[in-house]
Structure formats: structure tokens, C-alpha cells
Amino acid sequence: MLKVGVFGAGHLGKFHLNNWKLIRNAELVGFYDPNDQTAKEVSEKYQIPRYLSPDDLISACDAVDIIAPTPMHFGLCEMAIRRGKHVFVEKPLANDMEEAKILLKLVKESNVKLQVGHVERFNPAFLALEGVPLHPMFIEVHRLAEFNPRGTEVSVILDLMIHDIDIILHIVKSEVKNIYSSGVAVMTDTPDIANVRIEFNNGCVANLTSSRISLKKMRKLRIFQKDAYIGVDFLSKKTEIISLDPGDSKDGFSFDIETLNGTKSILVRNPEPPQINAILMELEKFTESILENKPTQVSELDGYRAMDIAHQILQKIKYNSINS
DSSP: OEEEEEEOOSHHHHHHHHHHTTOTTEEEEEEEOSOHHHHHHHHHHHTOOBOSSHHHHHHTOSEEEEOSOGGGHHHHHHHHHHTTOEEEEESSSSSSHHHHHHHHHHHHHHTOOEEEEOGGGGOHHHHTTTTOOOOOSEEEEEEEOOOOSTTTTSOHIIIIIHHHHHHHHHHOOSOEEEEEEEEEOSSSSSOSEEEEEEEETTSOEEEEEEESSOSSOEEEEEEEETTEEEEEETTTTEEEEEEEOOSOOOSSEEEEEEETTEEEEEEEEOOOOOOOOHHHHHHHHHHHHHHTTOOOSSOHHHHHHHHHHHHHHHHHHHHHHHOO
8 A cells, every 4th residue: 555645735736536446446635835725625535644844744655746846846756756755746857957857866876666747648638549549740739727726836837738748758759959938928927828838859840839828728739741631629639630541440430532642541530538537547647657666657757847848938038138
């Protein structure tokens, strides 16, 4: 039985607490949150003890789940890793690249498991693509949200776009060649809306737009590759694949179109997304990686790579604003 302690019992932290209660091989030993009112409510609702110091909670468990604000990630991760505890930490991995580099080194030296909370990897609409060959040459992503003060201690790049950066780095099997970006701080002191173009060595181009000051929500990924278009709606959890009909497909429906090269058969498929809870699944996979000594599905290196691109984007936005 894996003993788990949770750091942070705010909005997202409560989702994590709910899901830890459902995991068969894990025991939720308690939580730490500096807010007395929040802590009182959580302790009563979940019937678990509140620990008054991070050190005491770390001592009482085998693994920690860190859903505290980003500036606290490094200190809590470092403390837990140095004590030989496994770590699940919400994205982004750390507050800056120096902190992230130290965490990578600590994980390697300590032989503990660390998983980063890039939850969109476990979104049913994305999981529906399992088994589908992905060779993207153009990717377009829109992630738009209504303004919410929660999470604005970091820019929209580290708050929202980093989800899509992680997904793109996961599916594009090539190194980044160039990054072009622009962004505007509207409601906060950091960029609230940004557009980014990422070019890869293999010729793939990704165009990302993220905003936290929109009037409606949108979380869509569109992949264009030879002979296929793939659409993923993370919000409505729907997936669509439009491709040239191989002639032997037993699912979807097909129709013919006339082109300059003759008649083409088009196949339209809507793979059935699995009926899963993304947060529950990522925490279960983290637990499994510890108990079965397997690599985590979103490793510290994955978290570092996503952070690295995000910070390069921020530097370019800063440079453009200074020189505009």
C-alpha cells in the first residue's frame, strides 16, 4: 500500500483528494495547506488529518502529490526527493529552468519516481488516438479560457499553453528548430494571450494560440499529415479522423470526391473515447510506476522539455516587447 500525502487543498487539490480516495493501492495519509479555513473544511469533509508542517507530512508518506502554487513546486519537490520520497507535481515542473535542472539531477541521483501533471495526456479524446499513426506536418492548437484570477501567478504560456507544448513534443518526433512568438499582458503583469509558431527539424510546423481572457472556452488540436486530418476536442472529448479510404476499413463512413488526380475515397471516423477520469488515471499510473518499478508516463524530462520551450517563448515575447 502506497502512503500518499497531498500538498495544496485548493480548487484542483480537492479533485486530487477525491481521486486518491478511489485508488485501491494507495492510502491518503493527510494533507498540508497553509489556509486555515480551507484546511478545516477539507479535514472535516475527507476525514483526513491536516499536517502543520511540510516536513511532518513528507515523513509520514511514501509519495507526495504537489498541487501547490508554482513558486512552491521546487522547494517541496526538493525536500521530498532528498528524503527519498516519490513525487507527483502539477505542471509546470518548477518556477524557472535552474530549478528544473536541479530537480532532474536530484531525481537521477535519488532513484525516485517523478511524474509531472500534464493531464491532457490522459484526456479521453487524446487517448482515442491510440494505435493511430501520427506523422504530423502541420499542427494548429487553440486553447482559450475565460478570465479567472486563479493561476495568474504565472503567464498564460505556463498556465495554459504548456499543456499543448507537452502534447506536441510528445507526438512530433523531431527537435525544435525555430520559435516565433508574440504575446500581450492585458489583465495581469504577464502575457494573457499569446500566439506561437514552432518549427521542427523534420519540417513540421505547430501554430499555437492560448488566451485566458476569452469570452468562450476552446481546447482544440488539429493535426494535418499526409493523407489525413485529425481533430481532437479536449473540451467536448471528441475525436475525428478524416483520411484517404484504404478500402478495407470496417468503421466510419466513406464518400468519393473528384480531384485533378482522379476520384479519391475519403473515410471519416470518430474513434470512441474511453470512459475514463483523466486525473484518476494519471494518479493511478503514477502509483503503478512506483509499485511496479516502471517509468512514469510523463517523466521529469518531459516536464523539463515542455518548460524549456515555454521559457524560450516567454523570452522571445519579452525581447519583442522591449524592441517594438
